[in-house]
Amino acid sequence: MKPWDICYQLAHLCLDEFFAQGDMEKERGIPVQMLNDREKVNRPNSQVGFIEFVICPMAESICNIFPQLDSLAQHLGTNVQNWVQLWIDEASPPEEQAAKVQERVRRVVLRLKVVTREERGIPQD
Template identity: 60%
Template sequence: MSKALQEDSKARVKVLGSLLHTADISNPMKPWDICAYLADRCLEEFFAQGDQEKELGIPVQMLNDREKVNRCTSQVGFIEFVITPLAEQMVIIFPTLSFLTRNLSLNVELWAELWKNSFDPPTEDYEKLMARVNKVVSRCRAAGPWEEEAPMRQSSAQSLLSGSESVVTEH
């Protein structure tokens, strides 16, 4: 921890709160198998709430409608807008956490590939998604140094593309 953080208790509390928040929403920053499993559990919880909302005749919240939410692209959006800004700041402050942005970068690419392979979207749609994914990857790389291609990337990608993953079950 820098000397400035050691001396500034308000800044220290903010950083510690940010670390806690990072841990709380860290699913996309974990290795792929854990990331995919936890994303699926989280979305199932949202969908169960959406099912109850439908039964009660109340408006279904945006991420809670299992008939409208695409698991893969919802994860790309979550990573893009919520997780990446937090992860990159954590890595800038604590460079030893660079594995978080490495995992995040790998996972956002895998979500995009899973979407492509599962749904065969039009080329234009896939290219648009990949432009967003590439921006996330660039931000992750710029946040701090991380190891070059990890063995995890190759084994996860192979199992994903061979169909041994059961993450995507609908939309």
């Protein structure tokens, strides 16, 4: 929910930590957790799913309780759109698959827009 440049950096740091854990799991012969395998995880696509299923619901709740924090929802909407574009640019998915993910992102962005003060008719100070 931070501006894009910060979001991008923090996401990479977090995934680097997950991957380091996955590397240690491989070294020890332990099953590698789903998000910890650097050879299987596409960074941008993982962020789209994380935002959709974890961060978006949290942002909706935060903005419903604290409307003045709606800039967080606005940043998140921008970020998820940036992640999906990076995924498309990097992975070159089939058109049908890209369209499905873009539709999921469109719904996330709409959910986030609904909780903004402007959409809710709440005056901004």
